[in-house]
Amino acid sequence: PSGILTPGVTPVIGNGVVVDLGVLFEEIEHLDERGVATSKLRVSGNAHVIPEYNRALDQVTERFLGKRRIGTTGPGIGPTYADKMTRVGIRIQD
Structure with missing residues (x-):
């Protein structure tokens, strides 16, 4: 911050x-x-x-989408927020 x-x-x-x-x-x-x-x-x-596997997932998903890609640079932020939303993510306290 x-x-x-x-x-x-x-x-x-x-x-x-x-x-x-x-x-x-x-x-x-x-x-x-x-x-x-x-x-x-x-x-x-x-x-x-943000775990390493979410970076990989972000990059692979973007390539898979081809012309429908969303333009992510692959840092894993989106998949990590998805994990947070579904309550399966890794938190600092974990």
Whole structure:
């Protein structure tokens, strides 16, 4: 969250968000290297994790759709939200 750049703010990644842990850790590392304090960052235990298999599913589904494709770049966000909706997704707390 952009609030991480505002002193005195506790930045929160809420439960309505899907999180790519690799990207999150990379961003935290880059912020730390720039001297931005990241220790106050909080992530809801109910936020869902984007698993590798949802990235693969997103990419394969897009190729399968051919001319009917939706234009996703394949990060797995859509399938992860579908997992969240059907209550089968992996959450941070899991």
